[in-house]
Amino acid sequence: xxxxxxxxxxxxxxxxxxxxxxxxxxxxxxxxxxxxxxxxxxxxxxxxxxxxxxxxxxxxxxxxxxxxxxxxxxxxxxxxxxxxxxxxxxxxxxxxxxxxxxxxxxxxxxxxxxxxxxxxxxxxxxxxxxxxxxxxxxxxxxxxxxxxxxxxxxxxxxxxxxxxxxxxxxxxxxxxxxxxxxxxxxxxxxxxxxxxxxxxxxxxxxxxxxxxxxxxxxxxxxxxxxxxxxxxxxxxxxxxxxxxxxxxxxxxxxxxxxxxxxxxxxxxxxxxxxxxxxxxxxxxxxxxxxxxxxxxxxxxxxxxxxxxxxxxxxxxxxxxxxxxxxxxxxxxxxxxxxxxxxxxxxxxxxxxxxxxxxxxxxxxxxxxxxxxxxxxxxxxxxxxxxxxxxxxxxxxxxxxxxxxxxxxxxxx
Amino acid sequence: xxxxxxxxxxxxxxxxxxxxxxxxxxxxxxxxxxxxxxxxxxxxxxxxxxxxxxxxxxxxxxxxxxxxxxxxxxxxxxxxxxxxxxxxxxxxxxxxxxxxxxxxxxxxxxxxxxxxxxxxxxxxxxxxxxxxxxxxxxxxxxxxxxxxxxxxxxxxxxxxxxxxxxxxxxxxxxxxxxxxxxxxxxxxxxxxxxxxxxxxxxxxxxxxxxxxxxxxxxxxxxxxxxxxxxxxxxxxxxxxxxxxxxxxxxxxxxxxxxxxxxxxxxxxxxxxxxxxxxxxxxxxxxxxxxxxxxxxxxxxxxxxxxxxxxxxxxxxxxxxxxxxxxxxxxxxxxxxx
Numbered sequence: 080x081x082x083x084x085x086x087x088x089x090x091x092x093x094x095x096x097x098x099x100x101x102x103x104x105x106x107x108x109x110x111x112x113x114x115x116x117x118x119x120x121x122x123x124x125x126x127x128x129x130x131x132x133x134x135x136x137x138x139x140x141x142x143x144x145x146x147x148x149x150x151x152x153x154x155x156x157x158x159x160x161x162x163x164x165x166x167x168x169x170x171x172x173x174x175x176x177x178x179x180x181x182x183x184x185x186x187x188x189x190x191x192x193x194x195x196x197x198x199x200x201x202x203x204x205x206x207x208x209x210x211x212x213x214x215x216x217x218x219x220x221x222x223x224x225x226x227x228x229x230x231x232x233x234x235x236x237x238x239x240x241x242x243x244x245x246x247x248x249x250x251x252x253x254x255x256x257x258x259x260x261x262x263x264x265x266x267x268x269x270x271x272x273x274x275x276x277x278x279x280x281x282x283x284x285x286x287x288x289x290x291x292x293x294x295x296x297x298x299x300x301x302x303x304x305x306x307x308x309x310x311x312x313x314x315x316x317x318x319x320x321x322x323x324x325x326x327x328x329x330x331x332x333x334x335x336x337x338x339x340x341x342x343x344x345x346x347x348x349x350x351x352x353x354x355x356x357x358x359x360x361x362x363x364x365x366x367x368x369x370x371x372x373x374x375x376x377x378x379x380x381x382x383x384x385x386x387x388x389x390x391x392x393x394x395x396x397x398x399x400x401x402x403x404x405x406x407x408x409x410x411x412x413x414x415x416x417x418x419x420x421x422x423x424x425x426x427x428x429x430x431x432x433x434x435x436x437x438x439x440x441x442x443x444x445x446x447x448x449x450x451x452x453x454x455x456x457x458x459x460x461x462x463x464x465x466x467x468x469x470x471x472x473x474x475x476x477x478x479x480x481x482x483x484x485x486x487x488x489x490x491x
Numbered sequence: 492x493x494x495x496x497x498x499x500x501x502x503x504x505x506x507x508x509x510x511x512x513x514x515x516x517x518x519x520x521x522x523x524x525x526x527x528x529x530x531x532x533x534x535x536x537x538x539x540x541x542x543x544x545x546x547x548x549x550x551x552x553x554x555x556x557x558x559x560x561x562x563x564x565x566x567x568x569x570x571x572x573x574x575x576x577x578x579x580x581x582x583x584x585x586x587x588x589x590x591x592x593x594x595x596x597x598x599x600x601x602x603x604x605x606x607x608x609x610x611x612x613x614x615x616x617x618x619x620x621x622x623x624x625x626x627x628x629x630x631x632x633x634x635x636x637x638x639x640x641x642x643x644x645x646x647x648x649x650x651x652x653x654x655x656x657x658x659x660x661x662x663x664x665x666x667x668x669x670x671x672x673x674x675x676x677x678x679x680x681x682x683x684x685x686x687x688x689x690x691x692x693x694x695x696x697x698x699x700x701x702x703x704x705x706x707x708x709x710x711x712x713x714x715x716x717x718x719x720x721x722x723x724x725x726x727x728x729x730x731x732x733x734x735x736x737x738x739x740x741x742x743x744x745x746x747x748x749x750x751x752x753x754x755x756x757x758x759x760x761x762x763x764x765x766x767x768x769x770x771x772x773x774x775x776x777x778x779x780x781x782x783x784x785x786x787x788x789x790x791x792x793x794x795x796x797x798x799x800x801x802x803x804x805x806x807x808x809x810x811x812x813x814x815x816x817x818x819x820x821x822x823x824x825x826x827x828x
Contacts, residue, residue: 085534086502090495102756104766128534139767150763152681152782153734161501161532168497170547176503177510177551180576181564201563202550221498222582238579243612248605252588254654255600259591262682264620268587271499274530275577275584277508282653284692284730286683289760297494303620304492320750333623338630338685340757346626391628408822423633452795459815462822476823478797483820485798486813 083121085128086167091364093162094294096122098361101159101291104146129161151288155280156261156270159290163267174202175214180237183224188236190229191215258283265296289341292361299334301366302345306331309375314366316358327358330372332382334360335392344392348378355382357392388445390426395445401471403447405440405454406433406463417460424453437462447471451478458482492583492619501531505539506551507576510562513552514575517559520544583619590618595637599646627684634687635710645712649691653677656728658696658718664711674718675705678730692730699723704733706784739805740764740778741789747773751799758792776803 087093100123123145127134130147137144149158178201182194189197191212199205215235218224224235243249253273257280260269273279298314305312313328329347335357336343344357372378388400395401409417421430421440428442442450447468454464454475461479466472497503505527512518512526523543527536542548544560552560565575580588591597592613598606636642652659663671675693682689689709695702700723745751745766752775756766763780781789790811793802802812 085532085538086500102753102760104764124534128532131532131534135765137767144767146765148763148765150736150780151761153731163494164499164501164504166495166497166500168500168502170542172497173503173506173548174550176498177506177564177576180578184565184575203547221496222585223498223579240574240579241585241612243609244580246608248601248608251600251605252609254650255591255597256588258600258680258682259594259597262596262684263591263594264625265494265587265590267494268584268619272580272584272588274499274504275580282650282680284679284681286681286690287685287761289757291760300492300494300619303624306624319753334625336625336627338627338687341760342757386626386628389628419633423631424629426629426632452797455797456791456795458794459818460822461819475797479816479819479823481798482794482816485801486809486816487820 083124084167085125086165087125088167090162090166090297093122093125093165097126097159097162098291098294100126100145101147104144104148125165129165130158133158149290151285151290153284154288154290155284157266157288157290157293159293160267160270162294163270163296171206171210172214175206175211178202179214179218183235183237186236186239188227188229188234190232190234192232194235253278254282257281261285261288265300267293267296287338292341292343295343295360295363298360298363298366299343301368302331302334302360302363305366305368308368309371309373310368311370311372312366312368315364317362317364319359319362328369329356330375330378332379337391346382346392348382355385355394357394385445387427388443390442390444390446391449393446393449400443400445401447401466401468402441402443403450403454403467403471404463404465405457405461407438407440407457407460408436408462409438409460410436448474451475455479492586494583498578498581501535502539505530505535506543506548509543510551510564510576513560514562514565517555517557517561519559523560585613585616586619589613589616590620590622593618593622599637599643600650602647629685630687631685635689642710645715646689646709648715648717649677649680649709649712652715652717653680655717656722658720658722659693659715660718661707661715662713663707664713666711670713673705674720675707676701676722676726676728678728678733680709681706692733694726694733696720696723701726735782735784736780737783737786737805740780741793741805741808742803743777743779743793744772744801744803745775745777746799746801747775749799751796755796755800758796762789 127145133147133149135146135148175198178198179194182197183189192208194215195206195208195211198211215224219226219235222238225238226233226235243252253276256269256272257278260266260273260280261283263269302312311328311330313326315324316327317324329349331345331347333346334343335346343360345360345363346355346357348355385394411418418438421438425440425442428440431439433439444450447466448471451471451474454461455478458479464472464475508530509518509523509526512522520540524536524540527539543552551563553563555561592609601609649659659675659677661673661675663673665671674696676696677691677693679692680689681692691707691709693705693707695705699720745755755777759779764777766775766777768775779789786808790808793800794812794815802809
């Protein structure tokens, strides 16, 4: 492993490995079929380094099995953010970064050639003018430097701090960032803000925190940029089930988020099929923005009208709406929390009292199949089930029967 | 915009940390290693140290006669500048902060006048995303009332107590609706995106001594104010000591059908777990470690998978599964109601 470097140039390289180690935690070297053994070893070593303290290694008959063990209730911050902080750089990048900050610290506006001369006094190797110019342009793009015309050349100075930073309110803002760096989209950005102040979250902890989805944030950012410009996008979609990679083109409209699994989906409008569809963000890569869709607002409005009919991420098949009725046995006096469950988890479905201790839930959605997991969470209380989608009804009834067979036998 | 930039990287952060410390006083090699470990990994230390002390990054440090290292940068500038080598906020960071302003949970942290000030400060900056770009389709419908004035006031008072590490008097309504008044030491807020609720993890005080660990729904707090009583000497504010794990993990066997493995791994990704493949049966054995307070939630989540996973133990957990499944069978096929 002579060519091993802890830092990486391309985030996509680690995205898949990190996801697999984190989620599955039981794959061995030989099971990562798409890449070479050397790649596996390097990526494993990187992940072991980024997530040191959370890595367990077991030796099985099939080889060394590396897994990530963490309980999100015990964490203050997402350890997977370490992957975002692992971009490689050249020696010049690092030296220029710190020396430029030093040279521009007092607010001076300096041209690249003046900076180059001053840098030559400080650095052992003299950087060439083009390298300094490129770095200044890069930092201007990031918002670190500002540029102004100085004769025929451009002069660069540090972007001034926001007035807010000198106000006592800034401390309160950082308290909010401690929360938002984990709870909001692109929390990694909040983590960099806390790093900037050498702060860490000491106020919040989490329940139902799904850490792995930070790995999709760059893809998400590219999609949101296209959404902001009302652009159609094309991207590669990797089907987890079939393993197929296909090129998909559509109009990105909204991001659907499951708070119960952390999974995020891109909701697109597909023009040829004239329908909405959701695809998992973790299966999407290489997003490219295409032309602007002039009717973007119209499609967004159409989607908005459909949202209340989506149980999850499906817009259904041929039958447009499906109805599911579930009659439940609930002791009103002692089991009010079950009634509360129906109301808060029922996504707008109707809850009616049929008679004492018997309640009827009725939901009308595009796809009753999506409701079946929720229905099964009431196992032990369901008095009757009716569904306009006969196949879905058969499926859930069969599942309940199989569960009875499974658990009435003593041996596992 | 790109999230993956070296300026946000752990190496840059580690070097900045070292340079700031080395500006205050010269550092030994051991001090420098400790600085790296506080922001990056051991592997990072192995990569950074030789380059910084003897290699191409060494112009950043000045080697003193006694062998220690001081910061070679800003030697003519005042030493107490706390913002030395701090990057200006980047476009990405400003844009993210602007996006937060439309979120009611972010707004909880500030009184109205402060929000107006923030809105003015970020007026010209485009938001990284809009709240409406996201649709949280399975979030519970009874989330906290983030915009209610009483709730906001209570949240801000608790936050103040927590930040200043001070006790708090609270009037609380229990789950059964009973009123309680307690003096508590507020340790942490716990937030759940699924419940869309804040809970306060705290320790009650009795006659000035820590008594009992509590988890309070902030929405059920009816009032609170800061106490002037002292914090008990040596009180440990860390909540990890209160976090429990069941004696035995729940063990499940996952079938190789209906994409059950991936669904399971995603669904239970928030728990600590261990999974192994059994080639003889083409199934996966998974142990899920959990807080006993979450037992019912875990049980119904497991039941929601139906027969593609089988719960193997521990026995009391399995007995409850059996009871529910049996009762379900009776409800469907007998005349039990």
